[in-house]
Amino acid sequence: MNTLVFDIETVPDVALGRRLYGLEGLADAQVAKAMFALRRQDTGGDFLSLEQHRVVAIACALRTSEGLRLWSLGDCGSPEGELVQRFFDGIEKYSPALVSWNGSAFDLPVLTYRALLAGVAAPRFWETGAEDPAFRYNNYLSRYHWRHTDLMDVLSGFQSRGRVSLATMACLLGLPGKLGFEGGQVWDAWQSGNLAAIRRYCETDVLNTWLIYLRFAQLRGQLSREQHAEELERVKTLLQDGNEPHLAEFLRAWEAA
Incomplete structure (x- = not known):
């Protein structure tokens, strides 16, 4: 079976924030600041609820009988809807086994919400056996099937208390990890127009x-x-x-570990 490893990077959906909280007239940075503050007030942390995330990068590694490929979907000018459609188009084309880190709790729900927003069609992803019997007992939706392996979830024995971060697991196994760029820096990079750095970071997470x-x-x-x-x-x-410089850096860090 083909295997597709994926990761997404997101920023606050400030357009939604304006509508939700009546913040019309404020700049994007001010809207995001208010969204983070309201989230801290509700939960004690500023990680936004899933429907408030906008996808700005999707990176993939695809292993097929022809070899291994790594890339980011679209380009720096691609709209969000195109990125999301390309992701689900890949599932339609290859029917791969999906692999993620925390994909069940974050990446796939976010992609689903954004697919709804963009009017994306994704029948293969939602197949549970009605059209293809092979999906009845092994589909993308069941937590305990192998068509999607959320490594964070599986390796913890499906116990929240056993979960670790990708960076920690990479460190444990002698892998390069984050290479100086963390998820908390994505919003700042986005505001400064550095989407290329976000896409590179997303690719190293996939690696x-x-x-x-x-x-x-x-x-x-x-x-x-x-x-x-x-x-x-x-x-x-x-x-x-x-x-690519970030790939060379990853290799150097890996060999030095």
């Missing part, structure tokens, strides 16, 4: 997730030690051939 998944596949007996080593070499070749 970390893929490498963790390969170790998990070995743990499950899906890859032998030799096969696991071959997959690691495939990743290193991709990084070497990518001719």
Whole structure:
């Protein structure tokens, strides 16, 4: 089966914030500041509820019989609806096994909300066996099926108290991790017009997730030690051939770990 590792990056949906809280006339930065403040008032933290996130980047790594590919969907000028449609189009085309880190709790619900907003069609993602019997007992929607592996959820034994961050797991396994850019910096980068940095960061999160998944596949007996080593070499070749500074930095950090 094809395997698609994915990650999204988001910013506050300030257009929604204006409508929800009557903030018309305020600049984007002021609206976002108010949204964060209201969230802290409600929950003690400023991580916005899922429907208030706007997708600005989606990165993917696709492993098929033809090899391994890493890229960000669209380009820096692509509207959100196009990014979301491209993601679900990939599911339509490849019917891949999805792999994420916290994708069940964050990425996929956010993508679903934004798909509703953009009028996206995603029948394969919602298939549960009515049209394709193969999806009856293995689909994208069930928490305990393998068509989507949320590594954060699975590795914790589906227990919230056992969950760890991607950065922590990467550190545990000797992987590069965040390389100096954290999720909390995405909004500042967006405001400064540095979407390219956000897309690069998203791609490195996907790389970390893929490498963790390969170790998990070995743990499950899906890859032998030799096969696991071959997959690691495939990743290193991709990084070497990518001719991108952030990929070269990832490789250097990985080799130095």
